[in-house]
């Protein structure tokens with residue numbers, strides 16, 4: 001395993017990122033920095049642009065304007081080949097675990113190792129066992145995804161995401177669809193992995209509880225704009241009416257879902 005030296009320098013920066021889909025600004029002039037080793041949470045209502053922001057950070061989509069600097073390199077400008085190389089230092093854990101049903105858990109976790117390294121089978125086996133024990137799944141190597149629970153599938157997806165010792169792991173709604181206890185276990189796991197492996201975590205979620213439990217810092221987005229950023233304590237006391245409405249779940253305030261739904265139907 002590589003030893004990472006991580007002193008809280010900036011590892012990822014978004015600068016004035018803007019993206020337009022079908023004439024609508026889905027991401028609107030967003031800038032922020034993520035520090036090495038921190039758990040950075042992007043929270044906001046459904047449809048606010050969280051997943052789209054995440055997809056910019058992983059290089060899945062390119063912005064119309066602005067830059068996305070990963071360790072100083074603008075991934076919005078580099079060639080696909082260079083991007084593929086940068087992406088080897090990413091782990092990605094999506095809303096659905098995205099495991100291949102026809103492969104066992106250990107075969108799923110082995111995929112990135114077989115694709116991106118020339119490690120011998122015995123070494124791959126050792127790495128798989130190590131990653132599965134980090135996510136609490138030792139002993140489930142030969143199970144198929146359909147034979148384990150939803151929470152376990154998410155953890156297996158996570159073992160696969162950390163197979164190559166990534167610098168940054170991106171999570172899209174890691175606790176969605178999980179009951180509160182399994183969600184709590186998943187939160188603890190994300191936090192533990194960040195600390196134990198010195199991984200930078202970028203987590204997109206609309207789950208307020210989860211956000212406050214795991215975040216070192218939280219960025220709130222609304223209609224593609226960054227409306228607040230700070231530590232959980234700062235966010236709790238933010239004067240932003242968007243933040244206050246979101247954290248108190250108030251039906252009235254500047255977030256008007258009825259208006260937004262009507263707008264998106266009209267578009």
Ligand SMILES: Nc1ncnc2c1ncn2[C@@H]1O[C@H](COP(=O)(O)OP(=O)(O)O)[C@@H](O)[C@H]1O
Pocket residue numbers: 021022026044045046047048049050051052053264
């Ligand atoms: N490829 C796309 N084409 C058109 N509109 C899109 C596309 N991807 C996302 N959107 C729109 O962008 C907005 C933000 O979506 P998304 O980032 O998925 O929100 P969130 O993850 O916060 O729920 C939504 O209105 C969505 O319909």
Ligand SMILES: [Mg+2]
Pocket residue numbers: 050051052
């Ligand atoms: Mg989303």
